[in-house]
Amino acid sequence: MTLWGSIKLQDGITPxxxxxIFFHDHTITILxxxxxxxxxxxxxxMTNSFINRYLLEGQTIELIWTMLPALTLIFIALPSLHLLYLIDEINKPLVTLKTIGHQWYWSYEYSDFNNIEFDSYMKPINELSLNEFRLLDVDxxxxxxxNTQTxxxxxxxxxxxxxxIPSLGIKIDATxxxxxxxSLIINQPGLFFGQCSEICGANHSFMPIVIESVPTNMFIKWLKSF
Ligand SMILES: [Cu+2]
Structure with a gap:
């Protein structure tokens, strides 16, 4: 991450x-x-002194200032609902990742394969190498x-x-x-960071999430290394 990368969220890597992000920009433009x-x-x-002593009503302007906000709200609500339903859609997955929250670490299981499960703890500061992020990297x-339906x-x-994980557009309660x-499809390789987002106790701030997205052949190679 560059300086700019470190002061904002990471780019989106799922459709x-x-x-x-497009919807956010659209809404901000209207705002x-x-x-x-x-x-x-x-x-x-405030700077003018227009006066109309005989003004009682103005049907036209009242119609406009009622319809205009209503139309504006529709132009925000429709794409919002569209996205909401798209996000909820589950397609037939190729890989399943099971994520389990604990006080205070995450553990993962790849239930499609045998015995692929591990814990993921935050790296303590004294074990960090120079290219790793404090409070964000995991073991x-x-x-x-x-490019895999997950x-x-x-x-x-x-x-x-x-x-x-902001770059996946995912925030889901672990209950x-x-x-x-x-479900998700990642469309680029890289390292993507996230954190626990539900106040879960003393070490809530110290259970980060790191996703490493890799090409499929490297993923298979990694599976075989277990
Ligand atoms: Cu937590």
Whole structure:
């Protein structure tokens, strides 16, 4: 990560996160237009002294200022709902990753294969090498193949946790006794960081998540190394 990379969130690497970023920009654009119009109107009202002593009603302007906000809300609500339903869609997965939250670390299981499970603890500061991130790197990373329909099952063993990775556009509660499900396709290789997002106890800040997305042949090679 560069300086710019370290002061903002990482880029979206799933089609869903890319769409979420487009939707955010779309909404912010509308917000800026409204703010500009309202600011202009307020300044104009404060600096002028227009008076209309005989004004009782104005059907046309009232119709416009009722319909315009309603239309604006529809143009935000429709793409928002569209995305909401797309995100909820589960396609037929090729790989399943099971994520289990513990106080205070994550453990992972690749249930499609035999005996592939491991714990993922944060690396303590004194064990970090120079190219690793403080409070963000882990000893065992989650390895996932790119361009593969992946299913993630999330649960917890003790208290509520939340498995959240901004670049995947995923933030899902890890609840004891419940199995939550989501799906994703990663479209580029790289290292992507996330953290637990549910206050889960004393070391809540110290259970980060690292995803390493790799080409499929490297993923198979990694599976064989177990
Ligand atoms: Cu947690």
């Amino acid at each position: 869903m996160m890319e769409q979420l 800026m237009m409204i703010t500009t119009l309202v600011t202009y109107t307020m300044i104009s009202l 065992n990373r989650v390895i996932l193949p790119i 299913r993630v099952l999330i649960t917890a063993t003790d208290v509520l946790h939340s498995w959240a 004891p006794g419940r199995l939550n499900q989501t």
